[in-house]
Amino acid sequence: MTASHSKEDIRAFLIAKTGLNPAKAEDSSIIVGSGLVDSFGLVALLAEIEQRFGVFPDLMSLDPAEYATLGGLTKIVSTALNLPETEATPSSPAGAAATASSSSGPEIQRLAKGSPEWQQVPALMKEMFQGFAGQGLRLPLVEGGEKLWLQSLERLPESVFLVLGASVGGQLVSFASAHCKMLPAHLGGGMVGEISYVYVKPEARRHGLAGRMVAQMEDWLKSSKVRSIEIQVLTGNEGALAFWRRSGFGDELVQMRK
Known part of the structure; x- marks a missing residue:
């Protein structure tokens, strides 16, 4: 070859x-x-x-x-x-796209580009940002920003990002996204993982969806050999802060805006 x-x-x-x-x-x-x-x-x-x-x-x-x-x-x-011993890293790391089954709630699946569930993500993202507005976010989503975000992912190979979701009766009730990125040279280079968004509609909460989506994203990022995994959490979102701390993430910095 x-x-x-x-x-x-x-x-x-x-x-x-x-x-x-x-x-x-x-x-x-x-x-x-x-x-x-x-x-x-x-x-x-x-x-x-x-x-x-x-x-x-x-x-x-x-x-x-x-x-x-x-x-x-x-x-x-x-x-x-x-190098004969070099093997290609699978474009979709093993297990990352597998459907997670659980008796405690809806199944979690990797959302395929262009699928009916994929097309429902913007509505949930817009709903999520409406909640962020009351938690201190100073950069609001621009008009149509939820669609622009999804379009930006559609231009990327699926091996560098992951979007998960769960549906009930054909309606998406949760979504989460993660991606890999390179650190700059002055921070040592190498890849780190970032969990961008995790959102569950209010009526679908208390079924462990958020925790199960995070576990799948962590498995996918680790299989991509990232150095660490990072997230950003609004300081006004006390529930999210508690959730991420329970998930093993530690406080690192406070982002400020004027």
Whole structure:
């Protein structure tokens, strides 16, 4: 499989995907952290490398400077292709998309792009942000923002994000999302996981849905080999703060806005 690829194939692929000018691209050209590819974009790029070449480069043990340039990342992918023991990381980590069954409430499923349940996510997100407004959120959801968020996910490979949900009678009653992103070089690089949103409609609460969705997201993120998992919680949402602390998350910082 690897014999059909060459270093030039990899280099040309990276130039095309990062938007470098082919006529000016050099091995020293910075592609990560230069505005061409940000931390979240790097994870998406790695997923596309996996799809094209069959390998998902492990950057965890590397200095960020080693993969910040066109030449550096080309070399890393080339090395991965030449190592017989290298195996591609599955685009959907084992168990991440599996349906969770429980007698204590609705089943939790990974929501597929374009599915009827996927199309119901914006309504729940809008409802969630309405609740945030009373808990101190100073950045309101823009008009149609819930749809813009979902559209942004639709442009990404499914290997870098996860959206879960549970339905009752065909109606979505909960959703949760998580994704992988790269830390900047000054924080050591490597991937971290972020749980973006967890929401359960009031009438579907007290069935353990939130806890079960979080457990699935943690399993998926850990299988993606993230260094840690982070969340953001509104300081005015005391119920959520208590929930996350019970789930093993510790307080780290307070974000302030003027």
